[in-house]
Amino acid sequence: MIRKTPELAERSNMRQLFKMVLAGCLAGSLMTGAAMAAADGKSEAVTPTSKDHPLEEIWSGYHFAKKGTKETQDNEFDNPGNLWLEQGMELWSKVDGDEKKSCQSCHNDAAKSMKGVGTRYPIFFPPWKKLINLEQRINLCRTKQMKAKAYKWKSNELLGLTIFVSRQSLGMPAAVVLDDKTKPFWEKGKAHYYKRRGQLDMSCAHCHQANYGKKIRSNTLTQGQANGFPTYRLKWGKPGSIQRRFKGCNKQVRAKPYKMGSDEYVNLEHYVRWRGQGLPIETPSVRP
């Protein structure tokens, strides 16, 4: 039974709005605020390019957020995640570790060297013979190249640097690689996604595929997309990684979570980011 929920109605309204605005632009009208919001890709659905993609329309979590939350994200001065972005920018050129290096020592200008990086991680990493995600890649640079200590998962430093690196792909479409090398891990991530778990016996798909846009108590279910991560989550009062969010979801269905950076969650991250193919990188997004 498919009922037209307010969210579904809003979705079609947004589509209408987008089309109208687009037509307006083509006709040479002035860009309105609404047009700018739609034109950045966050408010409009993306059509999957892969065959057999489970979703007909791919939506950023931005779409499901309340107006005020969207405004907070979009305002450079109001978005609290930007404090971490700035910290990450400072860390980029800060010398640390026994090798007396900074990220900049090897990678120079992040705007050039890191452009696109946030769209494609997790990647297959030959030395590990498995996937590596962005946080792990940053920490590996620190321990191997800089001879510095790895940052903790929830540390402001790792969040800041991850946001800063991903931010260099702002607005670029998410595009993790699905090829012969990554496929086996993608498959594991997919199996994880569809597996019921916990005492409440739900899979990721039960909320984020079958029921997105609907209300669970006062919260609107999203598609669980990762393009805004690390996200500034109002509930956390600070940014957090998609790995942290996985833990939270697992706990909510009363399942034993895996560790952040575990093979299970990195594979899941790859699969989830594949589900969000084409969505613009938004970090640091703001979410409830």
Add this chain to the structure above:
Amino acid sequence: MKAIKTGLSLLMLAGLTIVASQTAFAAEAAMMKLEISDGPAIKSIKKSLTGKTGDPAKGENMMANRKKGNCFACHVISSLAKKAAKNPKKYSDMGDIGPPLDGVAGRYTEGELRALLVNAKLAFPDTIMPGFYRTKGFTRVKGKFKGKTVLKAQEVEDILSLLVTFK
């Protein structure tokens, strides 16, 4: 008599571990003499899980309680939603994932409703709805919930006693 009843309840808690597979479910349930029969569309558990009738007032609390039934997470119940003005924290924010429960007693028999509460997957294999009275067939249950049912048998009966009034 009381001792027998307590013993029976204990037995049920230990043994009425409704598992995912229908055959195993039926076999186990038959063992517990729960008289499960195929209804026209869905399974039915005709007898009370505790032998007692439920308390609708308690059932209402169970339905609202986020750590218990939390029925409001997914279902609208119009008659209860009207109370939202008086106690918004408890009654507001009813979700729309599942069908509204208005008139649910007209759609299902008491036995069917009980079976749906116990394990809705027996009727709807793909449903998001948790089974509220089963302990087996799960994956990676978090420590403190291991081996436990979401609701106690009497709590299921309490909710049921309210559901059957939604005609």
